Amino acid sequence: MRLLGLVNPHAGGGAALRRFARFRARRDIRHDLEWVVTASAEEARERIRAAPTRGVEGVFLVGGDGTVHGALGALTEVGLPFGVVPAGRGNDFVRNIGVDQRDGDALLRSQRLQVRQLDLPTVNGTPFASIACLGFDALVNRFARDGAGYLGGTAGYVVCVLRALATYRPFAVEVTVDDWTWNGEITMVAVANGPYYGGGMRIAPAAVMDDGAFDVCVVGRVSRGHLLREFPKVFRGAHTERPGVIMRRGRVVGVATDGPREIFADGELAGSTPAVWSFDWRALRVLLPEPEMLQ
Numbered sequence: 239m240r241l242l243g244l245v246n247p248h249a250g251g252g253a254a255l256r257r258f259a260r261f262r263a264r265r266d267i268r269h270d271l272e273w274v275v276t277a278s279a280e281e282a283r284e285r286i287r288a289a290p291t292r293g294v295e296g297v298f299l300v301g302g303d304g305t306v307h308g309a310l311g312a313l314t315e316v317g318l319p320f321g322v323v324p325a326g327r328g329n330d331f332v333r334n335i336g337v338d339q340r341d342g343d344a345l346l347r348s349q350r351l352q353v354r355q356l357d358l359p360t361v362n363g364t365p366f367a368s369i370a371c372l373g374f375d376a377l378v379n380r381f382a383r384d385g386a387g388y389l390g391g392t393a394g395y396v397v398c399v400l401r402a403l404a405t406y407r408p409f410a411v412e413v414t415v416d417d418w419t420w421n422g423e424i425t426m427v428a429v430a431n432g433p434y435y436g437g438g439m440r441i442a443p444a445a446v447m448d449d450g451a452f453d454v455c456v457v458g459r460v461s462r463g464h465l466l467r468e469f470p471k472v473f474r475g476a477h478t479e480r481p482g483v484i485m486r487r488g489r490v491v492g493v494a495t496d497g498p499r500e501i502f503a504d505g506e507l508a509g510s511t512p513a514v515w516s517f518d519w520r521a522l523r524v525l526l527p528e529p530e531m532l533q
Contacts, residue, residue, distance in 0.1 A: 249301035302326010321525030334432030366503035443475030
């Protein structure tokens with residue numbers, strides 16, 4: 239199989255480059271691979287768009303959730319399947335599709351790649367892979383994007399949570415999930431295609447990436463103390479029955495707010511409210527290692 243490997247040199251604070259250096263010289267890589275270290279997300283998209291004319295049959299992304307997010311539009315435009323060698327700070331996309339992050343090279347060593355078809359969600363037309371959120375979690379992502387989560391991964395996310403606690407203020411929203419409507423002040427809303435975000439937090443533990451529906455977590459107005467006490471439960475997915483938390487499932491989600499509010503998807507800025515979430519059923523083609531390598 240002829241594959242294009244795109245390395246994001248900025249992912250994981252340089253972790254992608256270090257991982258690339260380790261496996262580039264391996265002799266057990268099973269595919270015809272052309273590697274490119276990209277200078278920007280736009281270059282990665284240009285390389286993907288040009289790939290089919292050069293006989294490329296699939297793409298390997300070496301990076302994290304932001305790398306995946308930035309490539310989604312180009313990948314779906316040309317219809318190429320893609321795999322991810324996890325080398326970011328959170329790596330929630332590979333966690334959501336069941337790939338063991340401790341063996342990130344399994345995809346490269348697998349002789350028989352599988353193709354799994356996942357739903358492709360969008361928010362206001364912008365594609366994303368896992369989870370899009372607004373409110374408190376969007377502020378946490380804003381701090382992480384601006385460098386406050388310097389520790390990376392879950393630890394970095396916790397640092398940003400503590401910073402956000404000091405400044406966040408709830409605001410009024412109207413949330414619709416299919417024919418259900420809720421009005422009130424929120425701490426956060428997360429619209430999930432998969433269960434994990436924030437480096438392993440199970441915000442939507444029942445979410446499945448190919449079931450044709452979103453899992454929506456609405457957290458109403460709660461005090462800072464309550465949020466801080468309940469926060470550790472999210473790592474186990476044990477928050478869903480707690481007071482102030484509403485879980486809904488549906489195919490189309492809408493959020494209107496009292497003014498424009500930032501939305502972050504896969505840890506990246508993805509626009510602002512008002513917003514509508516929808517999806518293309520199983521429109522995303524993902525490469526996975528052969529079954530025995532996933533065990």
